[in-house]
Amino acid sequence: MLEQWGAQLLVVLQVLVIISLAFVLSRLVSRFMARLAARYPLPQELLLPVRGGLHWLIIGVALIMVLERFGMSATVLWTAFSGFVAVAAVAFFAMWSVLSNLLCAVFIFSAGPFRLGDRVELIENGEKPGVKGRVLDINLLYTTLEEHRESGETNLVHIPNSLFFQRMVRRWNGQAGAAEPASRVVAEPTDSPLG
Known part of the structure; x- marks a missing residue:
């Protein structure tokens, strides 16, 4: 019984780590894009879609990793x-x-x-x-x-x-x-x- 609780607790911790890393990575990408815009004269019409696309890519990868922790295959x-x-x-x-x-x-x-x-x-x-x-x-x-x-x-x-x-x-x-x-x-x- 303790072994089952330990396995479930491990899955929950892994999910929390994945979500935390995705959040931190998303913030880092956002700051990097802001610094890039401040350093180089890039138009906002280019930066907004790139930032949004990277944000959703990070969320998608994190979601797939979370679902894999619950037993779903990425291939499926x-x-x-x-x-x-x-x-x-x-x-x-x-x-x-x-x-x-x-x-x-x-x-x-x-x-x-x-x-x-x-x-x-x-x-x-x-x-x-x-x-x-x-x-x-x-x-x-x-x-x-x-x-x-x-x-x-x-x-x-x-x-x-x-x-x-x-x-x-x-x-x-x-x-x-x-x-x-x-x-x-x-x-x-x-x-x-x-x-």
Whole structure:
């Protein structure tokens, strides 16, 4: 029984020593960075991230050492951490398209590059014609266009909102038969001294 208490007391003492050393090392690094900043004209924009990064590195190493004292392997911890980071990265990239469309929907609603009833055309490359139609619906993920074919056939096209910010867009106001672009130049008054 005394042997068990001695082993547990030894682990607690080791943890206290690790925490104390991490605290002292963190203070020494902070003082070293302050002296370095006083001696050399280093910008604060460089010193703050370096100091913060070293501080968190010391805390991370101390945490791993403490967990090792309680029986956890550093290899297992590193594997779990890297697995978590990999899953988070995959989830972020999987959601990137959806998040991009949501953000672009907010921009479409707030900036109003086009409205319901306008005719829009996504221009592929240069002047190559792309998808053209009347805007029927704008929701958080895509915009629905009613496309009229030369054969008289009507199609509904769902375009992701992010495409409206990746390609050039031509817009016409009003009904589907309007042929005049919405962005026309208004003539300036002729009573200016230059004209």
